[in-house]
Amino acid sequence: MPSESQIPTASQAASRRFATRLALFYGTLFGLVGTHLPFFTVWLKAVGIDSSWIGIISAVPSVTRFTVLPFITGLAERRQAVRGALIIAGFATALGFAVIGTQHVPLVVFAVYAATCCLWTSMTPLTDAYALRGVARYGLNYGPLRLWGSAAFVVGALACGLLVEVIAARHLIWVIASVAALGALVSLGLQPLGHPKPAAAASHGAKALLRDRGFLAIIAASALIQGSHAAYYVFASIAWQQSGLGGLTIAGLWSLGVLAEIVVFALSPRFKLQPSLLVVIAAFCAVARWSITAQDPPIAILAVVQLAHGLTFGLTMVGTMSLLVRHVPIHMMARAQGYLAACTGIVSSAASISSGVIFASYGQGVYYVMAAMALSGGIIMWLARHRLIAVSSEVDAGSR
Structure with a gap:
C-alpha cells in the first residue's frame, strides 16, 4: 500500500496528467480553427467555387450551432458520455474534411461540410463541459488550460500561412484535414472522469x-x-x-x-x-x-x-x-x-x-x-x- 506521503503525490500526478492532456487537446481543437477560419474560404475560391456559394457554405457552422449542436450536447450529457462524444466527433470531423478535399462541386462540398459541422461545432462546448468536470475534480484553474487553445490558434494560422507560400491554395484542405486528424488521435488520451450525478432541471421560469x-x-x-x-x-x-x-x-x-x-x-x-x-x-x-x-x-x-x-x-x-x-x-x-x-x-x-x-x-x-x-x-x-x-x-x- 502507498504511504500517506505518497497519496498527495499520486493525486498531483493525476492532476498534472489530466491538465497536460486537456491542454494538448485544446491546442489541437483551436489549432484546427486557426487553420480553417483564415484559409478554408481561400481553398474554396481556389477550387473554383464562386462568392455566393462561399457565403452559403461558410454559414453552415453558425446554422448547426442553433439547430444540431444543442441536440448533440444534450444527448452526450444524458448518456453520460462526454468523453466518448468528443472522440467520435473528433474522428468524424477528420473524416469529413478528408472527404471534402476530394470534392469540388459546390453542392457536394456544402452537403459534406454540413454533415461534418454537425459534430465539429459541438466539440468546443463538449470540451468545456469535460474541462469543468476535471477542474472541479482536481482543483485546477480553467483559464490556464483554455489559454493553450488561443495560443494554438495563432500557431495554426501562422503555420498555414507559411505553407501557403510553398504549396498551391487548392491543397490547403489537406492541412486542415491533417490537423483534424491529429486532434482525433489526441482525443484518445483524454482521461475518463466518471459519471457525475445528473442535476435536476429547473421546473419553471x-x-x-x-x-x-x-x-x-x-x-x-x-x-x-x-x-x-x-x-x-x-x-x-x-x-x-x-x-x-x-x-x-x-x-x-x-x-x-x-x-x-x-x-x-x-x-x-x-x-x-x-x-x-x-x-x-x-x-x-x-x-x-x-x-x-x-x-x-x-x-x-x-x-x-x-x-x-x-x-x-x-x-x-x-x-x-x-x-x-x-x-x-x-x-x-x-x-x-x-x-x-x-x-x-x-x-x-x-x-x-x-x-x-x-x-x-x-x-x-x-x-x-x-x-x-x-x-x-x-x-x-x-x-x-x-x-x-x-x-x-x-x-x-x-x-x-
Whole structure:
C-alpha cells in the first residue's frame, strides 16, 4: 500500500496528467480553427467555387450551432458520455474534411461540410463541459488550460500561412484535414472522469427569460456585434489575397487579432466600467473598424485595425458574460447561454449568406453593412443600459 506521503503525490500526478492532456487537446481543437477560419474560404475560391456559394457554405457552422449542436450536447450529457462524444466527433470531423478535399462541386462540398459541422461545432462546448468536470475534480484553474487553445490558434494560422507560400491554395484542405486528424488521435488520451450525478432541471421560469426585455437586449446586442464579424471571417483572407498580400502576411494579420483578444481577456478583471458600457464601447469600435476596413487600407493601417479585434470581439464577450451573470438567475444560466448561442448563430448565418451576395457585387463595401449591424447592437445596448444597471444594483443589494 502507498504511504500517506505518497497519496498527495499520486493525486498531483493525476492532476498534472489530466491538465497536460486537456491542454494538448485544446491546442489541437483551436489549432484546427486557426487553420480553417483564415484559409478554408481561400481553398474554396481556389477550387473554383464562386462568392455566393462561399457565403452559403461558410454559414453552415453558425446554422448547426442553433439547430444540431444543442441536440448533440444534450444527448452526450444524458448518456453520460462526454468523453466518448468528443472522440467520435473528433474522428468524424477528420473524416469529413478528408472527404471534402476530394470534392469540388459546390453542392457536394456544402452537403459534406454540413454533415461534418454537425459534430465539429459541438466539440468546443463538449470540451468545456469535460474541462469543468476535471477542474472541479482536481482543483485546477480553467483559464490556464483554455489559454493553450488561443495560443494554438495563432500557431495554426501562422503555420498555414507559411505553407501557403510553398504549396498551391487548392491543397490547403489537406492541412486542415491533417490537423483534424491529429486532434482525433489526441482525443484518445483524454482521461475518463466518471459519471457525475445528473442535476435536476429547473421546473419553471425558463420561458420568463424570453419575456425579459433586459435579457433580450443583451442577446440581441451581442448577436449583432458578434455577427458583424461575418464578412471578416468569410472574406478577409480572399480580399487580402486579391490585394496582393502573401499567405504569411495574412496569417500574421489574423494572429494580431487573436493576440489582442487574449490581452483583453487577461486584463478584463481590472475593468471598472459597467458591463453595458463595455458592450457599447465594443460596438462603436466595431463601427470604426469595419468602416476603415471597407476602404481597403494599406498594410500598416490594416495591422493597427486588426488589433481592434480585442475590443470588437473580446470586449463584447467580456461585457456580455458579465451582464448575464448579473441579470440571469444562476439556476437559469445554462438556458440563457443556449438562447444566446442560438441568437448569435441565427444572426451570424444570415450575415454570412448575405455577405456572399454583397461581396460578389460590391467587394469591400460589404463592411459598411457589418458596421451598420454593429451600430444597431450598440444602440440596443445603449437604450437598455439603465434597465440593466438598475437590475445589477438590485442584485448587488440583495447579495449584501
